[in-house]
Amino acid sequence: MKFATKVIHAGVHPDPTTGAVMTPIYQTSTYAQAAPGDHKGYEYARTQNPTRSVLEANLAALENGSHAICFGSGLAAMDAVLKLLESGDEVVATNDLYGGSYRLVNTIYKQYGLKGRFVPMYDADNFEQYIGPETKLIWIETPTNPMLHIIDIAAICEAAKKKGVLVCVDNTFASPYLQTPLDLGADIVLHSATKYLGGHSDTVHGALIVKDQELADRFYFIQNASGAVPGPMDCFLVLRGIKTLHLRVERACENAGKIARFLLSHPKVANVYYPGHEDHPGHEIAKKQMRNFGGMVSFDLKNDNLEDANKILSNTNLFTLAESLGGVESLIGHPSSMTHASIPREERLKVGLTDSLIRLSVGVEDVDDLIADLKAALDGE
Numbered sequence: 232m233k234f235a236t237k238v239i240h241a242g243v244h245p246d247p248t249t250g251a252v253m254t255p256i257y258q259t260s261t262y263a264q265a266a267p268g269d270h271k272g273y274e275y276a277r278t279q280n281p282t283r284s285v286l287e288a289n290l291a292a293l294e295n296g297s298h299a300i301c302f303g304s305g306l307a308a309m310d311a312v313l314k315l316l317e318s319g320d321e322v323v324a325t326n327d328l329y330g331g332s333y334r335l336v337n338t339i340y341k342q343y344g345l346k347g348r349f350v351p352m353y354d355a356d357n358f359e360q361y362i363g364p365e366t367k368l369i370w371i372e373t374p375t376n377p378m379l380h381i382i383d384i385a386a387i388c389e390a391a392k393k394k395g396v397l398v399c400v401d402n403t404f405a406s407p408y409l410q411t412p413l414d415l416g417a418d419i420v421l422h423s424a425t426k427y428l429g430g431h432s433d434t435v436h437g438a439l440i441v442k443d444q445e446l447a448d449r450f451y452f453i454q455n456a457s458g459a460v461p462g463p464m465d466c467f468l469v470l471r472g473i474k475t476l477h478l479r480v481e482r483a484c485e486n487a488g489k490i491a492r493f494l495l496s497h498p499k500v501a502n503v504y505y506p507g508h509e510d511h512p513g514h515e516i517a518k519k520q521m522r523n524f525g526g527m528v529s530f531d532l533k534n535d536n537l538e539d540a541n542k543i544l545s546n547t548n549l550f551t552l553a554e555s556l557g558g559v560e561s562l563i564g565h566p567s568s569m570t571h572a573s574i575p576r577e578e579r580l581k582v583g584l585t586d587s588l589i590r591l592s593v594g595v596e597d598v599d600d601l602i603a604d605l606k607a608a609l610d611g612e
């Protein structure tokens with residue numbers, strides 16, 4: 232099945248009891264048993280829920296995996312991955328990653344003796360040096376947030392495989408429409424389904440996708456034992472959002488490419504970060520591992536200060552100033568004070584995350600209107 236067919240059909244069947252074409256929201260906490268232990272495969276809704284099962288089958292197909300395991304948020308999914316590790320183990324992660332992911336490793340899991348090491352991964356040839364005897368997990372995010380660096384997934388996985396270390400790729404920014412890391416050697420794919428998968432900014436949800444039974448069983452155990460499960464309504468919303476994933480992401484990419492070109496030409500803009508540009512250092516790898524270059528664009532200002540950035544951030548009309556990304560509507564954000572505020576300023580500056588850096592999540596509106604909106608805000612009209 233090709234991708235556009237999978238988003239609509241994979242794992243989805245008319246409801247066996249009524250024939251309902253759309254997967255029902257099974258809003259129940261428990262299931263009747265005919266005799267003790269005599270049930271239809273569903274006992275208690277933390278453990279199994281039919282709406283969730285359909286979404287899990289669909290997600291597994293989209294990422295070319297064997298199993299998907301859903302959670303109440305992207306961070307709850309990450310939490311489940313970190314629970315594979317033990318005190319003294321080390322996770323090596325990209326140094327330019329989602330602020331909440333950094334926080335989870337460096338605060339909560341630090342208390343339990345887990346070590347986090349945040350390293351540059353863009354230079355895959357020199358990556359092996361970072362894998363030590365205690366390294367048990369490699370955490371990749373690509374394109375990275377918010378600098379939109381590209382990490383060579385296949386090359387990092389090859390280095391990891393040599394040393395028998397698990398690799399998890401946070402595929403939230405690309406979505407499975409643009410990139411399928413399991414095909415490139417990753418063991419685990421993570422999604423904040425809150426973003427492109429849900430696609431309508433109306434739910435918080437997370438998922439892991441794997442390609443082997445053993446890891447799947449460990450994650451099903453954690454899903455049930457720790458209990459960070461999504462509700463059936465949220466599973467329904469993500470399942471519905473996925474049906475148009477390919478259409479939304481395709482349009483977002485097209486719009487983002489045009490907006491990135493517009494920003495390059497604006498006199499107040501210093502740097503534009505977009506992997507679709509030929510002079511972007513990760514452009515060739517992006518072309519190799521992605522179908523298109525994504526809907527995210529970051530840029531900063533020649534006057535690198537918060538005041539000038541603030542003027543733009545509060546003067547757009549169509550771009551809403553808000554955290555998050557991946558919805559049909561365009562959002563504008565300020566990583567250093569919003570999504571990445573939990574990362575110390577010196578750390579932020581090291582990766583180029585300046586005070587004036589602005590991140591756009593480009594939606595599916597008419598691109599001429601979006602460019603006019605940005606132009607007015609930049610010109611200070």
Ligand SMILES: *Cc1c(COP(=O)(O)O)cnc(C)c1O
Nearest residue numbers: 304305306329401403423425436
């Ligand atoms: C939003 C996000 C997360 C966290 O997901 P939640 O659903 O908000 O918990 C993790 N990784 C990336 C790249 C994200 O954008």
